[in-house]
Amino acid sequence: MNTMNMRDEPLVYELSRVGRTGCSLPKSDVPEYQVPGDLVREELDLPELDELTVVRHFTRLSQKNFSIDTEFYPLGSCTMKYNPKVNEVAASNPGWKNLHPLVGDEYAQGALELIWRLQEGLREVGGFAAASLQPAAGAHGEFSGVLMIRAALRERGDRARKKMLIPDSAHGTNPASCTMAGFVTQTVPSGQDGNIDMAALRAALDETVAGIMITNPNTLGLFERNIEEICRLVHEAGGYVYGDGANMNALTGVFRPGSSGVDVMHFNLHKTFSTPHGGGGPGAGMVAANETLASYLPGPIAVRHKSGYTLEMPPKSIGRMKAFYGNFGVLVRAYSYLLMTGANGLRRVAENAVLNANYLKSLVEGVYPVPYKRNCMHEFVAKGTVAAGVHTLDIAKRLIDYGFHPPTIYFPLIVQEALMIEPTETESKDTLDLYADALKRIAGEAASQPELLHDAPHGAPVGRLDEVMAARCPILCYRG
Amino acid sequence: MPFVPNTDAERAEMLRAVGASSVEELFSDIPEHLHIKGLDLPDGISEIEALNEVDSLAERNVQTKKMDWFLGAGAYYDYIPAAVPALAGRGEFLTAYTPYQPEVSQGTLQAIFEYQSMAAKLLGMSVVNASHYDGATALAEAVLMAWKARDGRNRILLPRELHPEYAQVIETYCTSFDIEFVRYGGAPENAPIDDKTAAIVIAYPNFSGEIYPVKKAADRAHEAGALCIVQADPLMCALMKSPGEQGADIVTAEGQSLGNPLNFGGPYLGIMGTTDALVRRMPGRIVGETKDKNGKRGFVLTLSTREQHIRREKAVSNICSNQGLSMLQTCIYLATLGKQGLREIARQSYDKAHYAAELIGGIPGYSVRSSQFFREFLVETPRAAAQIVRALGQRGIVPGFALSRYYPDRRNELLICVTEMNTRTQIERLAAALREASR
Numbered sequence: 001m002n003t004m005n006m007r008d009e010p011l012v013y014e015l016s017r018v019g020r021t022g023c024s025l026p027k028s029d030v031p032e033y034q035v036p037g038d039l040v041r042e043e044l045d046l047p048e049l050d051e052l053t054v055v056r057h058f059t060r061l062s063q064k065n066f067s068i069d070t071e072f073y074p075l076g077s078c079t080m081k082y083n084p085k086v087n088e089v090a091a092s093n094p095g096w097k098n099l100h101p102l103v104g105d106e107y108a109q110g111a112l113e114l115i116w117r118l119q120e121g122l123r124e125v126g127g128f129a130a131a132s133l134q135p136a137a138g139a140h141g142e143f144s145g146v147l148m149i150r151a152a153l154r155e156r157g158d159r160a161r162k163k164m165l166i167p168d169s170a171h172g173t174n175p176a177s178c179t180m181a182g183f184v185t186q187t188v189p190s191g192q193d194g195n196i197d198m199a200a201l202r203a204a205l206d207e208t209v210a211g212i213m214i215t216n217p218n219t220l221g222l223f224e225r226n227i228e229e230i231c232r233l234v235h236e237a238g239g240y241v242y243g244d245g246a247n248m249n250a251l252t253g254v255f256r257p258g259s260s261g262v263d264v265m266h267f268n269l270h271k272t273f274s275t276p277h278g279g280g281g282p283g284a285g286m287v288a289a290n291e292t293l294a295s296y297l298p299g300p301i302a303v304r305h306k307s308g309y310t311l312e313m314p315p316k317s318i319g320r321m322k323a324f325y326g327n328f329g330v331l332v333r334a335y336s337y338l339l340m341t342g343a344n345g346l347r348r349v350a351e352n353a354v355l356n357a358n359y360l361k362s363l364v365e366g367v368y369p370v371p372y373k374r375n376c377m378h379e380f381v382a383k384g385t386v387a388a389g390v391h392t393l394d395i396a397k398r399l400i401d402y403g404f405h406p407p408t409i410y411f412p413l414i415v416q417e418a419l420m421i422e423p424t425e426t427e428s429k430d431t432l433d434l435y436a437d438a439l440k441r442i443a444g445e446a447a448s449q450p451e452l453l454h455d456a457p458h459g460a461p462v463g464r465l466d467e468v469m470a471a472r473c474p475i476l477c478y479r480g
Numbered sequence: 481m482p483f484v485p486n487t488d489a490e491r492a493e494m495l496r497a498v499g500a501s502s503v504e505e506l507f508s509d510i511p512e513h514l515h516i517k518g519l520d521l522p523d524g525i526s527e528i529e530a531l532n533e534v535d536s537l538a539e540r541n542v543q544t545k546k547m548d549w550f551l552g553a554g555a556y557y558d559y560i561p562a563a564v565p566a567l568a569g570r571g572e573f574l575t576a577y578t579p580y581q582p583e584v585s586q587g588t589l590q591a592i593f594e595y596q597s598m599a600a601k602l603l604g605m606s607v608v609n610a611s612h613y614d615g616a617t618a619l620a621e622a623v624l625m626a627w628k629a630r631d632g633r634n635r636i637l638l639p640r641e642l643h644p645e646y647a648q649v650i651e652t653y654c655t656s657f658d659i660e661f662v663r664y665g666g667a668p669e670n671a672p673i674d675d676k677t678a679a680i681v682i683a684y685p686n687f688s689g690e691i692y693p694v695k696k697a698a699d700r701a702h703e704a705g706a707l708c709i710v711q712a713d714p715l716m717c718a719l720m721k722s723p724g725e726q727g728a729d730i731v732t733a734e735g736q737s738l739g740n741p742l743n744f745g746g747p748y749l750g751i752m753g754t755t756d757a758l759v760r761r762m763p764g765r766i767v768g769e770t771k772d773k774n775g776k777r778g779f780v781l782t783l784s785t786r787e788q789h790i791r792r793e794k795a796v797s798n799i800c801s802n803q804g805l806s807m808l809q810t811c812i813y814l815a816t817l818g819k820q821g822l823r824e825i826a827r828q829s830y831d832k833a834h835y836a837a838e839l840i841g842g843i844p845g846y847s848v849r850s851s852q853f854f855r856e857f858l859v860e861t862p863r864a865a866a867q868i869v870r871a872l873g874q875r876g877i878v879p880g881f882a883l884s885r886y887y888p889d890r891r892n893e894l895l896i897c898v899t900e901m902n903t904r905t906q907i908e909r910l911a912a913a914l915r916e917a918s919r
């Protein structure tokens with residue numbers, strides 16, 4: 001923890017001194033023109049800082065973060081794997097940074113070829129007919145995919161199909177995306193083994209079903225063993241299958257969702273394909289589809305011709321999801337990663353992600369109950385029920401004192417006191433051993449000195465924060 | 481292979497601990513016939529080779545820096561101070577996740593709070609969220625937000641001169657709902673606002689560069705019980721009245737030009753701000769100030785009951801990952817330039833654009849169509865604008881955006897953008913080249 005910056009850091013506004021600036025600009029070499037009187041702005045309340053103050057300020061702020069580069073960060077469902085530095089170098093080439101999106105296809109052939117190659121590569125990894133790199137994140141890919149399902153249903157004349165099935169272990173973006181596409185959701189429960197309850201699924205499949213959204217492996221870290229049967233049943237009932245690919249890191253080079261009957265799917269390139277999360281984004285949420293739905297993909301997408309590459313709208317496209325062509329800078333990073341891993345590497349990614357998760361599970365499951373007794377995929381869910389009066393939140397906060405980022409907690413919603421742990425393939429056995437040791441010691445502390453957990457973290461820049469106050473009397477903007 | 485540290489010996493030891501005889505066994509839940517033999521992709525290559533390959537693609541593109549650049553149309557070639565990428569690229573920012581554990585994410589959280597504060601003041605709003613995917617999706621979400629906030633009204637007024645790609649994104653986002661879009665031309669205060677209208681969208685400036693003051697239209701919207709949404713150029717707000725001080729209820733903007741490179745269209749920054757009255761309807765993450773148990777100031781994600789991870793299908797939006805790093809770039813950009821620097825950039829852009837318009841307006845055959853503009857203006861050309869763009873391209877000048885690319889029947893219209901990056905010499909070269917191209 002001594003790597004963290006414990007000093008109070010003032011806000012940029014508090015560091016401001018009238019008359020300072022952090023950047024020199026050339027003198028204007030043209031005459032001044034009058035701004036129309038009714039448009040002139042009087043006040044501009046921005047801070048005034050010199051460059052060194054800015055540099056120290058943001059450097060110090062950065063030191064108040066845990067990050068992959070500084071700590072083990074096993075956040076379940078988020079795939080916090082190492083983000084290769086070479087990706088940053090690849091993406092910072094001026095040929096990308098200074099490339100204007102409207103320069104015209106003929107002047108951007110390198111970019112179009114990269115988009116095309118990445119579309120093709122990801123399509124192959126997923127086992128689909130075509131892919132679009134438009135979506136800016138996973139949820140954006142979901143929204144695209146359910147809109148594609150909607151469009152296909154309408155083309156069939158099936159306007160009454162409004163029901164989208166969502167397993168109870170699903171991420172919150174799944175039902176929220178359905179709402180944005182005008183669907184109503186129905187929850188499908190999980191069975192004893194952590195997979196979709198097949199009887200409940202059959203019962204839900206009626207003539208109003210538009211489709212199902214499936215995460216595989218699901219958010220319990222378990223492979224949906226009945227995936228083919230699920231897809232078959234949904235198709236028979238007249239619906240489509242959406243695949244949430246957030247957990248694709250378990251499966252690259254091992255299994256192709258497209259071959260199991262999934263019709264349309266997104267990948268989170270900011271998870272599986274190693275692009276950095278940037279403290280919240282940007283991501284990239286490629287969406288791919290089989291022959292049935294490919295023509296509805298959002299566009300434009302890159303197309304290869306004999307004479308070169310163009311950007312085109314798929315024939316029945318749902319349209320644009322954002323301006324221009326996706327989070328291109330993120331796509332460059334993902335492509336660089338795809339080149340370096342390749343067919344053999346992607347398989348090793350999945351193998352090691354799954355091995356690491358099972359190994360870590362084997363180390364801690366004697367202490368932290370794991371509700372489903374199966375091999376996990378790239379992550380597993382345990383329960384923080386190690387001592388009376390101690391909660392998962394306390395364990396998570398105590399992990400910080402040991403120099404580890406907590407796992408995802410209280411998700412999925414179907415496991416009480418959930419700790420969702422995803423080590424990823426880029427962590428070594430040594431790190432996993434240390435993490436397991438910390439978890440076991442914390443379980444010991446939970447029994448002997450619970451207040452140590454209740455008051456944790458002890459060594460972070462701030463203690464536990466009052467979130468109730470933050471929401472009740474919101475301060476969302478500096479009020480100096 | 482790189483990025484996987486464990487050795488074969490360690491893997492064997494781990495398998496023993498797990499009680500599995502092979503890694504394949506761990507995948508036994510996958511039905512046998514669905515296991516694939518291998519992907520139809522080349523095997524992985526080294527860092528040197530990969531970088532060479534990506535670089536060789538990058539070098540095949542035409543760069544702003546190597547030309548006299550006057551193309552904007554929604555993405556702008558502006559200077560980015562060296563401190564911005566140097567700081568935003570620090571691993572502690574770059575490789576952190578969404579700040580769900582606030583005690584070890586104060587760096588990201590405080591930076592978001594600072595961004596929210598600076599962006600809110602720039603736009604004149606009381607609150608700005610932590611970002612959308614880009615300006616277009618921010619506007620589309622604003623339209624949905626306004627439509628839901630004005631129950632029973634299903635009409636949205638959109639300017640005819642709205643960035644065509646923004647209009648397309650709005651169409652995609654709203655396709656599932658019963659929303660009627662009415663396009664209006666000219667000044668927004670003359671738009672047909674009525675009791676069916678949920679909101680009017682004002683582009684400030686519009687796609688052809690024209691600036692219409694917001695105030696009158698906002699007042700009219702409010703009298704009619706509708707909301708006023710403004711899609712603004714945030715840099716323009718450093719020089720001209722903010723949408724907030726003119727009565728906007730929701731403001732959206734593309735923040736790319738504030739510290740984010742062109743990057744062939746992304747990642748950019750969707751900015752959205754609103755009033756206190758509407759904040760609980762606003763999508764996106766929001767950071768708030770609070771205290772820890774010792775009374776020390778700290779920051780947390782707040783008002784999350786709007787969001788998908790709490791409200792699921794009842795959430796105001798499905799957005800989860802946003803454009804955090806682009807937001808951070810803009811935060812550092814605003815802090816670095818500060819009040820004077822941002823004003824100066826806006827000022828120089830304004831002056832240079834007006835100087836260019838004056839020169840070009842004086843060339844026989846050309847006429848400047850915009851009357852009030854900031855850094856982008858519409859010119860009627862004597863020949864097809866696309867031809868002029870092609871001809872000047874050969875000479876190292878990208879003179880602007882030929883509107884025919886979006887509107888085939890608007891053949892003789894060229895949208896010219898001038899920023900602080902353009903020198904007087906470049907502007908004069910552009911004017912001379914346009915003069916020649918008219919013959």
Ligand SMILES: Cc1ncc(COP(=O)(O)O)c(C=O)c1O
Pocket residue numbers: 077078137138139140171173174215219244246247268283285799800801
């Ligand atoms: C299972 C699952 N689905 C969807 C998402 C949404 O992805 P994004 O945050 O990229 O929008 C996530 C990640 O947050 C996830 O873990």
